[in-house]
Amino acid sequence: MHSSTDQAGRQAPPGLLDTVSLEITGKDVKELRSAAAQIPPGTRVNITFLGNENMALRVEAARVVRELGFRPVPHVSARRLRSQEDLKDYLAALAEADAVEEIVVIGGDPPEPEGPFPDALSVISTGLLGAHGVRHVNVAGYPEGHPKIDDDVLWKAVEQKWAALREQNLACSVTTQFGFDTGPVVAWIEKLRAREINSPIRVGVPGPAGVQRLLRYARRFGVQSSASVVQKYGLSLTGLLGTAGPNRFVESLETELDTDRHGDVSLHFYTFGGVRATAEWIQNARHE
Ligand SMILES: NC(=O)C1=CN([C@@H]2O[C@H](COP(=O)(O)OP(=O)(O)OC[C@H]3O[C@@H](n4cnc5c(N)ncnc54)[C@H](O)[C@@H]3O)[C@@H](O)[C@H]2O)C=CC1
Ligand SMILES: Nc1nc(=O)c2c([nH]1)NC[C@@H]1CN(c3ccc(C(=O)N[C@@H](CCC(=O)O)C(=O)O)cc3)CN21
Numbered sequence: 001m002h003s004s005t006d007q008a009g010r011q012a013p014p015g016l017l018d019t020v021s022l023e024i025t026g027k028d029v030k031e032l033r034s035a036a037a038q039i040p041p042g043t044r045v046n047i048t049f050l051g052n053e054n055m056a057l058r059v060e061a062a063r064v065v066r067e068l069g070f071r072p073v074p075h076v077s078a079r080r081l082r083s084q085e086d087l088k089d090y091l092a093a094l095a096e097a098d099a100v101e102e103i104v105v106i107g108g109d110p111p112e113p114e115g116p117f118p119d120a121l122s123v124i125s126t127g128l129l130g131a132h133g134v135r136h137v138n139v140a141g142y143p144e145g146h147p148k149i150d151d152d153v154l155w156k157a158v159e160q161k162w163a164a165l166r167e168q169n170l171a172c173s174v175t176t177q178f179g180f181d182t183g184p185v186v187a188w189i190e191k192l193r194a195r196e197i198n199s200p201i202r203v204g205v206p207g208p209a210g211v212q213r214l215l216r217y218a219r220r221f222g223v224q225s226s227a228s229v230v231q232k233y234g235l236s237l238t239g240l241l242g243t244a245g246p247n248r249f250v251e252s253l254e255t256e257l258d259t260d261r262h263g264d265v266s267l268h269f270y271t272f273g274g275v276r277a278t279a280e281w282i283q284n285a286r287h288e
Pocket of ligand 1: 078105107108110111118119140141153176177
């Protein structure tokens with residue numbers, strides 16, 4: 001899977017697999033440590049903001065990610081913050097752990113906000129991010145839409161977040177929800193570019209994992225997993241005990257993307273409890 005010019009003279013993206021990012025939860029740090037030698041130094045490692053993990057665990061995970069020579073990208077979930085103090089304390093603790101330079105700001109799943117921040121924009125608009133040393137903010141993208149949020153609301157939110165970050169001189173990237181089908185991803189990238197949002201895009205993809213686990217997460221997050229989609233991906237519904245990696249997804253994306261039209265696009269791996277398996281999959285895919 002190397003970048004090359006194909007017969008049509010189309011420039012495939014240089015190394016969709018060259019600079020990938022990973023996503024872990026606070027609990028995955030132990031496995032990250034033991035798999036560290038298989039992950040290139042400087043790799044971005046996102047730390048998901050789960051409802052069942054606390055601030056201390058997230059901050060400690062970010063600290064370890066930095067210690068291991070990677071770039072921590074901690075998540076801030078707007079709707080899970082109880083107060084402005086909560087946000088300040090979290091940012092200050094991340095700064096202390098040398099883990100505040102790049103973050104993700106996300107709305108979050110609680111149906112009602114647990115504090116004063118209903119969405120990512122309200123966190124960005126506090127001005128607290130830059131003041132605590134944040135330089136780069138990732139926002140979410142949904143190539144297949146979101147089960148609870150209308151498409152026009154999502155697009156407006158991306159535009160507003162992008163504009164607010166520019167105004168504050170903060171760099172912006174867009175990280176997408178994982179999926180099994182490249183069709184909606186490419187179409188969505190084209191819509192984003194048509195809005196003249198030229199930020200780097202990290203396309204979310206699951207690391208190799210058991211079929212049942214992947215389908216469970218897909219259902220939980222409203223990700224398309226129809227029979228035809230999962231078949232194309234290489235998931236066998238009859239072999240529920242099997243494991244599936246994103247081989248075909250990545251190959252399709254490499255064929256369908258064109259740097260001139262689609263800009264800076266890389267891959268973001270949701271490891272779903274399989275940090276080592278994901279690191280090994282990436283290593284192997286790079287050498288194919
Ligand atoms: N892609 C990912 O990896 C993750 C996604 N999420 C999802 O983030 C969603 C939205 O976050 P962003 O894209 O950052 O949007 P956002 O924070 O920019 O908000 C966009 C619009 O959607 C509304 N909204 C946000 N969360 C909502 C919710 N849970 N229920 C109903 N309306 C909501 C907001 O009020 C706003 O109008 C959350 O609902 C959650 O499903 C959460 C964690 C990780
Ligand atoms: N709408 C939405 N909300 C999210 O919270 C979310 C997404 N989308 N998209 C994908 C990311 C990645 N997410 C996750 C969520 C849970 C684990 C996880 O490891 N959870 C369990 C592990 C065991 C299990 O699944 O049985 C845990 O220990 O909490 C990993 C990534 C959450 N994320």
